[in-house]
Amino acid sequence: MAGNDASRRLHGWAELHELAARHAGFFTARQVMRAGCEARVRAGLEDGSIARAAMGMLRIAGSPVGPLDEYAMWAAWFDDEVAVSHQSAADLHGLGRLRPRFLHLSVPAGRPPVTPRVVVxxxxxxxxxxxxxxxxxxxxxxxxxxxxxxxxxxxVALDEVVADAVAIGRCAAGEIRAAGVGLAPRAAARVHRALAAV
Known part of the structure; x- marks a missing residue:
């Protein structure tokens, strides 16, 4: 995954603000420490220009609120080294009717957040x-x-996801078939059954 090197030191408020802008205004306490902006952020919390968003998460006040803010917040948490995946990705792509109760994130490393809502x-x-x-x-x-x-x-849910993916042109049946070649036998058989139903 492309992203920022978490060990990289941020260089001040401008860079922290730029990082927050990439994530709908969200940034982490860790990023504040790397930027050396603790005093400026404390002042922002006092004057209302910065708000607490969650444990260890902050947000530039006045950032536009949107339906995908939760995803942006976790992208900031994991320094961009994260992707929404599984049922949550299907929901974002408009595939199937899975209605996930949890937010599914794939990450190579990093400290997971303390929340029952996120599956890492x-x-x-x-x-x-x-x-x-x-x-x-x-x-x-x-x-x-x-x-x-x-x-x-x-x-039946997988069949619906595959049918939707092909029907709305998010990918072709041949792409799915080719990508499924390397799967374990059980998963490959499930993909084959789903494609047969398209």
Whole structure:
């Protein structure tokens, strides 16, 4: 996954502000420390120009509020080394009707947040497996289908995800078939059944 090196030292308020702008105004207490902006952020908390968003998370006050803010916040938490994946990615792509109760994130490393809402899956993804969704990354429709085939969603739900992906042109059946070649036998069979139903 492309992203910032978490060990890189930020150089002041301007860079911290730029980082926050990439994530819908969100930034972390760790990033404040790396930027050396503790005093400025404390002052911002006092004057209302910065708000607390969650444990260890801050936000530039007045940042436009949007429906994908939660995803942007976790992208900031993991220093861009994260992608929305699995059921959450399917939901973002408009594939199926999974209505996930949790936010599924794939990350190669990093301290997971303390919240029951987020499911962190430890894995590294290549650049070809993710795409930009503005302030965060999401697995591609093909990678999302493969992830769901490897998981435990019902076959009928996987069939619907695959049918939607092909019907709305998010990917072609041949792309899914080719990508599924390297899957374990059970997942490959699930993909084959889903494609047969298209």
């Amino acid at each position: 899956l430890r894995r590294a993804l290549t650049g070809a497996e993710v795409e930009s969704a503005g302030p965060f990354l999401v697995t591609t429709p093909v990678r999302t289908v493969l992830d769901l085939a490897e998981g435990d969603i019902a076959q």
